[in-house]
Amino acid sequence: MKGALTLCLLLLCATLAALMLGPVQLSPALLWQGLRTGEGPGALVLGTIRGPRVVTALGAGAVLGLSGALFQALFRNPLAAPDIMGFTAGAGLTIIAAIALGLTLPPPLLAAGGGLAAALLVALLSQRRGQATPPLTMILVGLGIGFIASALSSFLLTLLPHPQAAEAQRWLTGSLAARDWTHVAQVWLIGALLAALALAQMRRLAALELGEDLAAGLGLRVGRARIALAGTAVLLAAAGVAVAGPVPFIALMSGPLGARITGARRLRGQMLSAAGTGALVLVVADLAARAALPGIQLPAGVMTGLLGAPYLLWRLSREMEKGEL
């Protein structure tokens, strides 16, 4: 309880800071006035620039964090995350491909298609006849799919004319620049729906965590439950990628970090804290990327990369100590 309160407080502070800071600084009074009356200088900045950006970041971070925690629980492996396993790269690739080919399909649909295709490929390619798929093989195969998807993305980038290419490059890094309220509506509506779907499957997930045999003994259709959970997690990741690009490492970090902050023991609590932590990390990363160098807007993905890569390395050395890798 105390932990959940801490997370909420952190989220609130980060959100307020992200709304106040920027090229035009808003004092708390101006911010309050803007929020309450919808008038004054605060309202303009909030309504058109910072508001949608910050609220999109909150939504995208939450769905990515939730997606990562779902995968980690499903595979019982802290390294299983949609960004490590190539699903976000697949989702990003389809969006870039649509830009390069001049197709105008809604980004969430494209991202969902690419993410699911990547997941299907990973599942098929890591299967071995007559044997259960070891999670580590799946992670390696996922890394490979990610490599291929990024190579294809950078190939498509070279086909785009210069200004478009620079924009696409920024997007592929994971950026929240120039978001508007349609992005907000997108990520929050789709995200809420998928989050509800995910939380409705918690009992299945809990049964799966006991191990396959025990879960089957409890009357669970193991294969079907896995597919439903993994599908939900891929779609959650795609919802985030559609509005923020394939931001690296949010999905990987949020679950363990969230559990650390809230101390949640039960699955539902862990999922909620992962979502909250994802939102927190992305908002802070975006703020840091904007504020790091005056006059230069770095994409948020640069910051999550700088934070996330050392985290992954630390995690690896931890796993190594435990002898699990």
Place this chain on the structure above:
Amino acid sequence: MLRLLGLFTLLALALALALSVGARPVTPAVALEALRAYDPTNPAHVTLMAIRLPRLAAGLIAGGALGLAGTVMQVMTRNPLADPGLLGVNAGAAFALLIGATALGTSDATSVALLTFPGAALASALVFTLGGGLRGDVGPVRLTLAGAALNALLLSLVTAIVLIRQDTLDMFRFWVAGSLTQAASRPLMEMALIAAAGGILALAIAPQIEALSLGSALSRSLGTKPRRVQAAALAVVTLCTGAAVAVAGPIAFLGLMVPPLARRVAGHALRRELLASALLGAALLLFADTLGRVVMPPAEVRAGIMTALIGGPIFLWVARRLRPGATA
């Protein structure tokens, strides 16, 4: 012997294609003519001498060096997924290059290019340590993930630099995928010498590496000093990868593909395998570059992307066959 001859034929074919195929086709007759009596007013001659020959040289250097580096890495770590690109060594070298170019300006190409070596050395030492190298137990998953993390970290730093300094954007395009297009402005001669030095060192320590790959206990009883051999192998990887990145940028997957093929050709004798991997690496990179020139004219697909598209499926195939948990 016959197989080695086959490799030379393959390389000759790659060389011929690299010289003749492209937006302006050059026949072998014209090529010979250009080499004997260069006529600067003949556009075919200029294309050949100013563009294709440097490109060819860069392909030979980078391809051969990456093939060597990949083989040494795979044998040392007993890990079939080891590759200077995937393990972040390329990224370390290229990052150092970019930092140098940003700080010193690009006027002095050679001294900037020399920065690839400390970059490659740091990255390979780091990833080897993180992968468990100091305990003599390098797991494939761990090593690959450590490489991916190092790559991601360096890529974030590079993106940040590029967005701050717009003038480095072209460097960046070169950085991301690797390509032979800027070969004419690279210090080809110096890097060829350094790569050759790396190759000779590799041949010299080949027996010790082979002994080490039998396991550290057995190799110690054979009189090998594991730390010293590891340090020498890291030096080979550093020299070869640094030279390759200095002339061609970070080209991934070549070092992954070449060693298993070289083993097919040369059998399990490391010296012959090293020779075969240098030849194969050069031939493969030249093929990839030539293919990238013709698949979708007038656009060029960079060689690094071609190698990734060919090497990615091979990575998947190897990953599928690995037994996780096993250190081999």
